Amino acid sequence: GENVEQHPSTLSVQEGDSAVIKCTYSDSASNYFPWYKQELGKRPQLIIDIRSNVGEKKDQRIAVTLNKTAKHFSLHITETQPEDSAVYFCAASKDPGGGGNKLTFGTGTQLKVEL
Amino acid sequence: GAVVSQHPSWVICKSGTSVKIECRSLDFQATTMFWYRQFPKQSLMLMATSNEGSKATYEQGVEKDKFLINHASLTLSTLTVTSAHPEDSSFYICSARRRGYEQYFGPGTRLTVT
Numbered sequence: 001g002e003n004v005e006q007h008p009s010t011l012s013v014q015e016g017d018s019a020v021i022k023c024t025y026s027d028s029a030s031n032y033f034p035w036y037k038q039e040l041g042k043r044p045q046l047i048i049d050i051r052s053n054v055g056e057k058k059d060q061r062i063a064v065t066l067n068k069t070a071k072h073f074s075l076h077i078t079e080t081q082p083e084d085s086a087v088y089f090c091a092a093s094k095d096p097g098g099g100g101n102k103l104t105f106g107t108g109t110q111l112k113v114e115l
Numbered sequence: 116g117a118v119v120s121q122h123p124s125w126v127i128c129k130s131g132t133s134v135k136i137e138c139r140s141l142d143f144q145a146t147t148m149f150w151y152r153q154f155p156k157q158s159l160m161l162m163a164t165s166n167e168g169s170k171a172t173y174e175q176g177v178e179k180d181k182f183l184i185n186h187a188s189l190t191l192s193t194l195t196v197t198s199a200h201p202e203d204s205s206f207y208i209c210s211a212r213r214r215g216y217e218q219y220f221g222p223g224t225r226l227t228v229t
Contacts, residue, residue: 034217043208043220044159089158102149103218105158 002027004092006106013080014114021109023090024072030092033066033073034103038087047088048075080113087111118142119211121221128199128228135195136224138209144189145211149218150182153206165192199228 003026013019025033031052036044050057050064050073057064061080066073077084090106118141128134138148147166151159163179165171165186173179183195192211196203204227210218 041206041223041225043222045220046217049217102161102164103159104161107158108156 002030002092002104004090004104004106006090006109008109009107010110010112012112012114015080015082017080019075019077019080019084019111019113021075021088021090021111022072023074023092023106024070025092025104026071027092027094028068028071029094030104031095032093032101033064034091034093035062035064035075036089036091036105038089038108040087044089077111080111082113082115085111085113117216117219119209119219119221121207121209121224123224124222125225126227128226130200130228131198133195133197134199134226135193136207136209136226138192138194138211138221140190140211140219143211143213145192146189146214147212148186148192149210149212150184150192150194151208151210153208153223155206159208162194196226199226201228204228 006023034049037047038044048062048064050066061078063076088109091103093101093103120139122137150162153159161174162177163171163173163184165184167186167189171184186192206223208223209221212218
């Protein structure tokens with residue numbers, strides 16, 4: 001089955017700096033890669049996703065890049081703010097367009113944005 | 116749109132008893148629902164996938180006789196933890212999806228077994 005590794009496990013940055021979180025996946029058939037933000041005791045919230053037919057996607061301060069050949073994808077957050085502090089999870093799946101396709105999550109990154 | 120609810124939000128039960136958690140898609144019909152378990156400071160681990168009207172598919176290592184899943188309608192799935200033990204204490208999160216869309220997560224249920 002799919003295996004997703006995520007690094008780093010913790011990341012501390014100064015407000016205004018950029019943060020980068022990296023994930024690798026094992027199953028070359030995976031083609032959908034979402035990123036979730038989870039605050040303590042809350043549900044995961046989808047912040048951005050990318051499909052394997054594109055190499056990069058951006059939404060305001062958040063961007064995701066995908067390298068299919070190397071089987072890794074990264075989350076980039078620019079101009080970090082204290083409210084960005086949370087746990088971030090990457091995930092991989094095969095084709096969200098179909099039914100019943102499960103997500104395999106990475107181990108999570110605790111991001112702390114310091115004033 | 117795409118709201119998923121869970122009930123209860125937290126529950127405390129005694130060891131040996133059973134507890135049922137409900138997951139509802141409020142404004143859409145879910146072709147598939149998923150159940151995850153999350154221990155403190157750990158990732159979400161998929162327990163099972165359920166499609167309306169059919170038996171759930173459990174992940175390796177998840178006891179199907181202990182974690183009973185029923186997906187009786189396109190808007191409701193239930194997870195029953197039978198004969199709960201303290202090691203079952205965890206955060207249980209469901210998600211629901213409709214064909215062509217991503218998963219929408221419920222707010223989670225905190226289970227504490229004493």
